[in-house]
Amino acid sequence: MANPQPKRIFIWVGHPAQSSLCDALADRYEAATRAAGSEVRRMNLADMDFDDRAFAGYDGKRLELEPDLKRWQDNMTWADHVLIVYPYWWGAMPGRMKSVLDRALLPGFAFKYKGPKSLQWNKLLEGKTGDVIITSDTPPLLDRLLYRKPGRRVISNQILGFVGIKPCRVVQFGSVRTAKPAKIEGWLDAAHKLGEQAAA
Numbered sequence: 787m788a789n790p791q792p793k794r795i796f797i798w799v800g801h802p803a804q805s806s807l808c809d810a811l812a813d814r815y816e817a818a819t820r821a822a823g824s825e826v827r828r829m830n831l832a833d834m835d836f837d838d839r840a841f842a843g844y845d846g847k848r849l850e851l852e853p854d855l856k857r858w859q860d861n862m863t864w865a866d867h868v869l870i871v872y873p874y875w876w877g878a879m880p881g882r883m884k885s886v887l888d889r890a891l892l893p894g895f896a897f898k899y900k901g902p903k904s905l906q907w908n909k910l911l912e913g914k915t916g917d918v919i920i921t922s923d924t925p926p927l928l929d930r931l932l933y934r935k936p937g938r939r940v941i942s943n944q945i946l947g948f949v950g951i952k953p954c955r956v957v958q959f960g961s962v963r964t965a966k967p968a969k970i971e972g973w974l975d976a977a978h979k980l981g982e983q984a985a986a
Contacts, residue, residue: 793985795819796865797828798858800872800883804832807962807970808871811919811977815869818981827861831872831883834858838885844893855890862896867915867984868951874922874929874937874958887945896949909950916951917980918942922960929958955980 797816801808809830819826836852851859862868872879893899900906918941922929929935935958942953957980959973 793819793824794864794866795824795826795869795984796861796867797826797869797871798861799828799830799832800870800879800886802831802880802882804830806873807921807973808873808919810974811921811959812869812871814974814977815871815917815919815981815984818978819985822982822985824985827864829854829858829861831880831886834886836886836889838882838889841885841888848892849889851890855886858886859890859895862890862911865914867917867954868946869917869919869981869984870941871919872921873962874920874924874960877933877936878940879937891945891949907948909948912950914951915954915984916946917954917984918946918956919977919980920956920958921962922958923963925961926958929960955983 797812799806799808799812812828816826816828834854836855837849840849872883878884891897894910896910898908898910900908918938920937920941922937924933926935929937938956938958942956946953957976959976965973
């Protein structure tokens with residue numbers, strides 16, 4: 787029997803600062819996928835150069851995508867599986883991370899409505915799978931009970947699901963603010979296991 791093709795995995799860290807816990811979690815996930823023979827590409831939001839101030843919606847004239855946003859699109863197209871890692875701020879993802887989605891998950895690239903007035907659409911990234919790791923100061927159980935886990939629902943349903951990426955595992959680690967080193971090491975180990983599962 788021929789060996790299966792290695793899985794192509796794109797890792798995107800959506801934290802706007804460098805050297806965050808999100809970076810460390812992505813490092814462990816990436817190490818596991820590479821050890822299993824996957825092909826891996828990675829981008830960190832902190833290193834991306836693009837204009838996040840001039841986006842004015844989808845009906846008017848759009849800005850030409852900067853090279854980093856084009857590369858992000860290329861990586862999304864290339865990947866069989868995507869990991870997104872980001873912090874949970876004010877019930878959502880960081881604004882600069884959202885700007886990448888606003889600018890790059892465009893009609894014609896990520897989705898396409900079936901007609902000018904249709905509410906039905908084609909999911910142009912269908913066939914891919916995805917994992918999500920979210921860090922938060924809010925304890926995940928409290929986030930679920932008080933707020934009905936909005937961050938996890940949005941990334942799963944209205945972003946990944948909308949464009950055809952099937953969410954596999956969406957996990958939230960917290961509270962980062964009160965976590966002791968042993969707790970953080972447990973999260974890092976969990977990220978490693980997620981990477982092993984993604985590469986399988």
